[in-house]
Amino acid sequence: MTVEEIARSLDLTVLSGGPRLSQPVAGGYASDLLSDVMANSREGDIWITLQTHQNIIAVAKLKNLSAVVLVNSRTPDPETLQKAEQEGIVLCRTADPAFVFSGRLYELLGRGKG
Amino acid sequence: MTLRDACDILQADILTGEEHLDREVKIVGASDLMSDVLAFGQPGLLLLTGLANVQAVRTADIIEAGGVIFVRGKRPDQDSVDLARRNGLPLMATSLMMFPACGRLYEKGLHGVTKTVSSARTSSVSEELLTRTFEIAGGDFSKAGHVSMEIKDILQELGISSDLIRRTAIAAYEAEMNIVMYAARGTLRLDLSPQALVIEVADEGPGIPDIDKAMTEGFSTATPEMREMGFGAGMGLPNIKRNSDDFSIRSTVGRGTDLRLSFRLNKGTAEE
Numbered sequence: 447m448t449v450e451e452i453a454r455s456l457d458l459t460v461l462s463g464g465p466r467l468s469q470p471v472a473g474g475y476a477s478d479l480l481s482d483v484m485a486n487s488r489e490g491d492i493w494i495t496l497q498t499h500q501n502i503i504a505v506a507k508l509k510n511l512s513a514v515v516l517v518n519s520r521t522p523d524p525e526t527l528q529k530a531e532q533e534g535i536v537l538c539r540t541a542d543p544a545f546v547f548s549g550r551l552y553e554l555l556g557r558g559k560g
Numbered sequence: 561m562t563l564r565d566a567c568d569i570l571q572a573d574i575l576t577g578e579e580h581l582d583r584e585v586k587i588v589g590a591s592d593l594m595s596d597v598l599a600f601g602q603p604g605l606l607l608l609t610g611l612a613n614v615q616a617v618r619t620a621d622i623i624e625a626g627g628v629i630f631v632r633g634k635r636p637d638q639d640s641v642d643l644a645r646r647n648g649l650p651l652m653a654t655s656l657m658m659f660p661a662c663g664r665l666y667e668k669g670l671h672g673v674t675k676t677v678s679s680a681r682t683s684s685v686s687e688e689l690l691t692r693t694f695e696i697a698g699g700d701f702s703k704a705g706h707v708s709m710e711i712k713d714i715l716q717e718l719g720i721s722s723d724l725i726r727r728t729a730i731a732a733y734e735a736e737m738n739i740v741m742y743a744a745r746g747t748l749r750l751d752l753s754p755q756a757l758v759i760e761v762a763d764e765g766p767g768i769p770d771i772d773k774a775m776t777e778g779f780s781t782a783t784p785e786m787r788e789m790g791f792g793a794g795m796g797l798p799n800i801k802r803n804s805d806d807f808s809i810r811s812t813v814g815r816g817t818d819l820r821l822s823f824r825l826n827k828g829t830a831e832e
Contacts, residue, residue: 476658478592478719482610482632486657494659496596499722518600543600543673545590545608548659549666557663 447471447555449513449536452492456550458515458538461522462530471512473555476548480505487511492551494544498522503529503537512536517544561585561668563627563650566606569664570654572629576641577650583626589673590662593719594619600673601625601754608661612636612653614643615717618690621647622754631658690714690752696739698765704740707748708733711759714750720757724823727803728757731821734796735761741786742766743816756805757823767813775801775809 450467453460460467472490477483478497487493489510495502496517503526506514513536516522522530522537530537540547564581567574574581583604590608591597594615597607601623609616612634620628621643627650630636635653636644644651654661692714694707712729720728732748739746743765751758768774777798801807804821811817 474659474663476590476662477610478596479610482592486632496591496593518596543589544658545588545662545666545670546672548590548662549670549672552659552663553667557660 449492452551452554453513453538455554456540456547458540460536460538461516461527462535462537464531464534464536466512466534466536469512471555473557474548474551475511476544478544484509494548494551496520496544498526500526500529502526503533503535506535507533513538515540515547517542517547561670563606563652565668566627566629566665566670567652569668570629570652570656570661572652572654575630575635575651575653576645577627577648580627580648580650583650585626586671587673588662588665588670590658591719592658594717596719597623602673605673606665606670608658608665610634610658611717611719612640613717614640615690615714616640617644617647617649617651619718620644621649625649627652629654629661631656631661690718691750693747693749696736696746696748696763698739698741698743698745698763701740704737705733707736711748711750715757718752720825724757724825728759728823731800731803731823732759734800735759735819735821738796738817739763739765741782746816754825756825759804759819759821759823761819761821762816763818764816767815768809768811768817769813771809771811 448468448470471492475487475491476494478495483505487509490512492513493511494515498520502514516539519541563583563585566585585606588606592610597619603624604626607620607625607628608631610632612630617640630653633655708729711732715725743763746763749760773779775797805824806822808820
């Protein structure tokens with residue numbers, strides 16, 4: 447499933463798009479600790495967080511994440527959005543809290559089966 | 561479901577609170593930032609977090625969480641476990657990452673936090689979250705700044721936003737330096753509630769005869785020694801005021817000076 451399909455299915459607001467929208471999503475990673483995401487996320491993961499600082503874009507780029515989803519309707523800092531556009535990182539927003547969005551994505555990716 | 565069911569679903573170990581595992585769970589909050597938990601936490605909430613320290617336990621206790629499950633294999637230290645035990649807060653730990661932990665509980669029908677701040681609850685517990693009092697010795701320049709650094713560490717562990725930490729640390733540092741420079745001794749008290757962070761500073765010092773003048777940028781009574789160390793440029797009190805959301809000062813000549821600074825948490829969300 448691509449980032450774009452997930453964004454559509456889960457009613458994400460795409461704040462910054464780009465070519466990565468058509469990339470396949472490997473899984474989800476929920477964390478608000480940047481060091482943890484650096485250490486434990488995997489390539490192609492959608493990162494679910496409430497952090498809005500521009501450093502999230504650097505982390506997403508370094509780890510080759512498929513998208514960053516800001517929860518609780520968080521608005522990114524202006525530099526974050528600008529950097530996301532510059533670096534071609536998909537940045538989205540959901541009104542859901544982290545637990546709910548993680549749960550919906552988990553179900554959509556069929557992680558509960560088997 | 562009960563806490564015990566949640567524990568089974570996540571294959572979590574019970575660290576403390578076995579006797580409370582029959583508690584009903586309906587709502588789950590997943591966050592590593594305690595400021596977020598403080599803003600949106602609800603009584604009875606099951607908190608999933610990767611922040612395994614005493615602040616997570618204090619925060620969970622303050623929001624009256626039903627229990628805490630630490631994810632990513634994180635485990636809090638013994639002091640945190642003891643604190644939770646004393647407060648009847650069950651602690652569990654799973655090696656699952658946050659995402660699958662959320663997924664497994666969500667698919668069993670648990671709900672997320674609705675985004676409202678319960679003012680009744682938050683005001684009733686606002687005294688309890690975190691209160692620390694620090695002693696500051698006048699004239700001891702070797703230790704000057706230690707209290708502010710400690711406050712900064714505490715706030716970082718709590719996941720307070722970096723802008724707020726910066727402003728608080730600046731104000732605390734200025735206040736700390738004023739005690740070191742001018743007073744015999746003083747105390748700095750940090751109070752954190754779900755709405756605000758409050759710093760109260762009281763010193764036994766010379767007092768300030770003209771507060772308006774002291775609040776003027778550039779006005780200083782610093783000695784040349786103080787200036788050599790980079791202080792006494794007359795920026796202290798104005799800087800404290802500028803960095804805090806609310807500032808009040810009282811001073812009695814010959815007795816001392818009291819400051820009260822407050823910093824609003826979660827600007828833009830807490831006012832609704």
